[in-house]
Amino acid sequence: xxxxxxxxxxxRGLSPTMEGAVMQRVELRRPDLRFPLxxxxxxxxxGRQIIGLARRAKxxxxxxxxxxxxxxxxxxxxxxxxxxGERSDQPGDFHHARSKDEKHDHVIFxxxxxxxxxxxxxxxxxxxRFGFMDLALRNDLDAYPAFRELGPEPLGNTxxxxxxxxxxxxxxxxxxxxxxxxxxxxxLGNIYVCEALWRSHLSPKRAAAxxxxxxxxxxxxxxxxxxAIHAVIADAIEAGGSSLRDHIQTDGTLGYFQHSFCVYDRExxxxxxxxxxxxxxxxxxxxxxxxxxHHCQK
DNA sequence: CCGACTACCTGCCCGC
DNA sequence: TGCGGGCAGGTAGTCG
Numbered sequence: 018x019x020x021x022x023x024x025x026x027x028x029r030g031l032s033p034t035m036e037g038a039v040m041q042r043v044e045l046r047r048p049d050l051r052f053p054l055x056x057x058x059x060x061x062x063x064g065r066q067i068i069g070l071a072r073r074a075k076x077x078x079x080x081x082x083x084x085x086x087x088x089x090x091x092x093x094x095x096x097x098x099x100x101x102g103e104r105s106d107q108p109g110d111f112h113h114a115r116s117k118d119e120k121h122d123h124v125i126f127x128x129x130x131x132x133x134x135x136x137x138x139x140x141x142x143x144x145x146r147f148g149f150m151d152l153a154l155r156n157d158l159d160a161y162p163a164f165r166e167l168g169p170e171p172l173g174n175t176x177x178x179x180x181x182x183x184x185x186x187x188x189x190x191x192x193x194x195x196x197x198x199x200x201x202x203x204x205l206g207n208i209y210v211c212e213a214l215w216r217s218h219l220s221p222k223r224a225a226a227x228x229x230x231x232x233x234x235x236x237x238x239x240x241x242x243x244x245a246i247h248a249v250i251a252d253a254i255e256a257g258g259s260s261l262r263d264h265i266q267t268d269g270t271l272g273y274f275q276h277s278f279c280v281y282d283r284e285x286x287x288x289x290x291x292x293x294x295x296x297x298x299x300x301x302x303x304x305x306x307x308x309x310x311h312h313c314q315k
Numbered sequence: 316c317c318g319a320c321t322a323c324c325t326g327c328c329c330g331c
Numbered sequence: 332t333g334c335g336g337g338c339a340g341g342t343a344g345t346c347g
Contacts, residue, residue, distance in 0.1 A: 020340060091341085094340080306339090
């Protein structure tokens with residue numbers, strides 16, 4: 018479930034275990050995820066202390082004490098879970114096939130936690146293997162290829178209506194694809210784009226340029242969209258925080274957030290805009306589903 | 316430059 | 332009960 022709010026939730030969930038911990042052993046259960054891991058991945062992590070965790074867009078960053086940062090992306094199905102204490106293999110379990118979940122445990126960080134809290138395993142699980150991990154230099158992160166062209170964070174102070182007006186001016190691209198473009202805003206995904214458009218009563222099919230005046234200034238609708246983006250992300254992070262324990266300890270593919278979507282995956286249901294009376298439709302844009310209400314989103 | 320389309324991979328759900 | 336098709340939160344590449 019990894020869009021920005023989910024990655025932020027993962028970061029917060031992992032921080033207590035990982036911050037200050039030492040990587041005692043790194044287990045690669047396969048040499049690649051979506052891409053091959055760096056050949057020296059294990060060697061460069063082993064023995065390092067973790068200074069802290071951070072996030073950029075949908076990327077989780079693990080900062081190490083030698084100036085290296087592990088850059089991790091969860092793809093579509095990636096999740097982390099924590100197992101505390103010594104491994105306790107069940108007696109008689111030796112010949113058991115691994116559970117189907119364990120089958121997709123691809124990377125395991127064995128850490129010694131700070132302040133004598135003992136050992137833990139931080140386990141990266143990713144059935145579809147669209148995620149990846151890489152190494153970068155922390156003081157040069159902006160130069161990291163995936164970050165070079167990333168747009169601003171939705172919650173940062175550089176995302177405002179004037180900025181979006183600049184990006185949207187002259188663009189015939191539909192709002193849906195424009196907002197999914199990580200170069201425009203970093204961290205929005207399919208769910209929250211649908212939700213933000215619904216909140217601001219804008220159709221996903223609307224051409225981006227139509228939210229900009231002839232003089233290049235944001236129309237009111239763009240102001241409202243900007244506020245909706247901010248609010249939907251902030252709300253989701255807040256909701257994630259409250260379900261954090263479950264999210265980290267289960268595989269996280271289902272969960273809390275589902276209950277808070279207003280249009281995403283609600284094809285055929287009544288629109289939740291008060292007094293609207295429309296129905297949620299599903300269309301395909303850029304090969305991906307858009308959910309919206311034809312009646313109140315213009 | 317743009318948009319359209321494909322690829323990557325596994326699991327799940329639905330209809331037959 | 333099994334099988335085929337479609338679908339899934341992501342990014343990156345190619346092609347016209």
